[in-house]
Amino acid sequence: MTILDKIIRDKRQEVTLRKNLIPTTQLESSVLFNRTGTSMAELLRNSKSGIIAEHKRRSPSKAVINQQFSVFDVITGYENAGVCGISVLTDGKYFGGSLDDLLTARATTNIPLLRKEFIIDEYQLLEAKAFGADVILLIAAVLERKEIQQLSTTAKNLGLEVLLEVHNLEELEKSLMPSIDLLGVNNRNLKTFEVSIDTSKDLASAIPDEFVKVSESGISSTEAIKELQNYGYQGFLIGEHFMKTEHAGNAATSFIQSLQS
């Protein structure tokens, strides 16, 4: 069993429990449920840097990255740095995140927020909306085409943008559909944890132009971004490189400044 299999197995149990604890009617009556946010896809299309910075305490591949930062400080720092979007991990068991982190992020900024989660059930889309997300992640490696279709259509009907994540051509080909806004290529193989930005380069030409191309994971230099921009990427999801420093916001600031100089 790979780590991804384990995460999904645990996620199924977790979602069943959560559904019993909080009924969908309660999620739908949240003050944030009918909120209209800013489009992350639009911001990325018009941005020179295209950084989506991630709030990430720990991960299966790196164990602890940073447990000290407050969500408020990280989000404020990222906003001041000029990022286009912020990714908030909400998985507790493997990443130390929570929906409360998402809610705190929402209360801190108007920048588009991605709920970074292993989504397998429409209930999680209602949660994303109720806790202030603008964008949700769907991972092609763990979903059938039909599930991607259903989840992405429901997300769009809720006013959420959809970031579809792939790692190879097979996942990409099965996932292309109009209900996707952003196409993310994860440079990390979620089964082996190997990371290479060549994955983004190799898949770039197979991604139709109507999707905003996002390169995810293992990005730690502005040179890598400049290279990926030449392949048509407009968004760059960066977690560990910022979160492992003394001050995630300052790290993002100097990164974006050096990208623009």
Ligand SMILES: O=C(O)c1ccccc1NCC(=O)[C@H](O)[C@H](O)COP(=O)(O)O
């Ligand atoms: O980061 C992991 O170890 C990981 C393991 C299993 C499933 C997902 C995982 N990460 C989620 C992500 O996609 C990354 O947090 C995100 O792309 C940022 O990556 P990085 O800049 O390398 O922190």
